[in-house]
Amino acid sequence: MIGTHDSRRVVTDAMAGCALGLAVLAYLALRDGLVLHLWLRDLVGDHAMGTIRSAGGARAFPPWVKFSAPDGLWQFAFCLVMLRIWRGAAWTSAKVAWCALPVVIGLGVEIGQAFHWVAGTFDPIDLLASVVAIGAAFGFNASIGTSRSREALARGSWKRSTWPWWRDRRLPFLKRLDNRRSDSKPLVS
Amino acid sequence: MRNERSFLVVLFFTVGLAGTSKAPVRSSPPSPGAATSASVPVATSSVPSSVDAKGRGVVPSTEGWELAKVPRHRIELMIPRGGKIYKSLVDDGEPAPGFIVLRDGALPSGRKWLFDNIAEQDRLAGNSRMTTIKRRLAVDRELARRRQDDVLFDDGTAFVGRWGRYFVGDACGIADKREYCVEFSTNGEMPLEAIMEAVAMARSIRPMR
Numbered sequence: 001m002i003g004t005h006d007s008r009r010v011v012t013d014a015m016a017g018c019a020l021g022l023a024v025l026a027y028l029a030l031r032d033g034l035v036l037h038l039w040l041r042d043l044v045g046d047h048a049m050g051t052i053r054s055a056g057g058a059r060a061f062p063p064w065v066k067f068s069a070p071d072g073l074w075q076f077a078f079c080l081v082m083l084r085i086w087r088g089a090a091w092t093s094a095k096v097a098w099c100a101l102p103v104v105i106g107l108g109v110e111i112g113q114a115f116h117w118v119a120g121t122f123d124p125i126d127l128l129a130s131v132v133a134i135g136a137a138f139g140f141n142a143s144i145g146t147s148r149s150r151e152a153l154a155r156g157s158w159k160r161s162t163w164p165w166w167r168d169r170r171l172p173f174l175k176r177l178d179n180r181r182s183d184s185k186p187l188v189s
Numbered sequence: 190m191r192n193e194r195s196f197l198v199v200l201f202f203t204v205g206l207a208g209t210s211k212a213p214v215r216s217s218p219p220s221p222g223a224a225t226s227a228s229v230p231v232a233t234s235s236v237p238s239s240v241d242a243k244g245r246g247v248v249p250s251t252e253g254w255e256l257a258k259v260p261r262h263r264i265e266l267m268i269p270r271g272g273k274i275y276k277s278l279v280d281d282g283e284p285a286p287g288f289i290v291l292r293d294g295a296l297p298s299g300r301k302w303l304f305d306n307i308a309e310q311d312r313l314a315g316n317s318r319m320t321t322i323k324r325r326l327a328v329d330r331e332l333a334r335r336r337q338d339d340v341l342f343d344d345g346t347a348f349v350g351r352w353g354r355y356f357v358g359d360a361c362g363i364a365d366k367r368e369y370c371v372e373f374s375t376n377g378e379m380p381l382e383a384i385m386e387a388v389a390m391a392r393s394i395r396p397m398r
Contacts, residue, residue, distance in 0.1 A: 033211055036208035036209055085195055
């Protein structure tokens with residue numbers, strides 16, 4: 001971005017953080033006997049852990065909330081963070097590989113559980129949750145568009161890339177840039 | 190720069206994924222000075238095949254019962270009389286006179302079972318002693334951890350001394366203490382057979398003065 005504040009980054013970070021926080025909370029409060037419990041107990045202490053555990057144990061949640069939703073939230077956060085890092089970069093093989101890695105890991109673990117390659121229990125609802133989460137993350141990333149570099153702007157390959165586009169502070173700058181250009185191809189229509 | 194950040198993100202999320210796997214559970218408690226009593230038979234658990242690793246598919250049934258026989262008056266200290274759980278334990282099945290037979294596989298874990306029961310009783314009584322109990326619990330657990338003498342499980346979920354005081358000590362007459370002890374034991378991961386094992390162990394301990 002050129003001197004403008006990109007609210008999309010803030011929104012993406014907040015979404016990923018909330019998803020991951022919810023997933024961790026669900027794992028802590030609704031599940032029993034995970035390695036995460038041992039780690040977090042050392043981190044936050046017995047008293048806080050007891051509060052979290054009893055808050056979750058006192059209510060009855062449907063199984064998909066207990067077992068599948070945390071997986072989906074983890075997958076969503078993972079994809080979103082990776083896409084956030086590579087947003088605006090050219091589609092090189094490195095970007096493809098890094099952005100595909102969360103998908104491969106998430107789906108690979110689920111499918112690996114079906115074939116007993118990975119420890120755990122295979123559940124088609126878990127798989128569905130992961131697929132939905134991947135779709136949501138990639139869909140969200142595509143819907144908010146990408147930032148373009150100054151060089152890309154100079155090349156004229158700029159498309160409407162900010163969201164919301166009507167609050168784009170670059171418009172005056174781009175119009176000035178457009179006036180300086182010799183060819184008649186407008187940057188901003 | 191992006192490669193490094195991506196690597197860190199993958200590392201973070203993969204470690205997080207590893208954290209969602211099952212924690213290793215110690216089944217045999219190491220307890221110096223407290224030999225396991227042979228007077229109470231404790232069988233190995235037989236988890237039904239319908240139960241998966243996440244604990245789903247637990248169906249209460251009368252099949253695969255009978256882990257340990259515990260005197261009824263001792264169980265009555267732990268389970269409030271007249272409750273749903275008490276009735277299901279005492280009136281169902283064919284317990285020997287003076288004994289209660291605890292079912293194996295009937296409940297996913299002793300923790301949930303006891304916690305639900307205590308919470309239910311507490312709600313019915315219309316009071317909220319749970320917070321007080323938990324506050325005291327944190328202090329007591331810290332003391333026990335510092336003592337390091339009678340830790341029953343590695344993660345510090347139960348202590349032999351606590352159980353001994355509860356089951357054979359003279360503090361059993363106080364209802365609050367009773368709940369305190371149950372709550373103490375139910376706060377951690379503690380399967381039913383482990384509770385029975387602790388009970389068996391506690392019986393061999395000298396009563397608290």
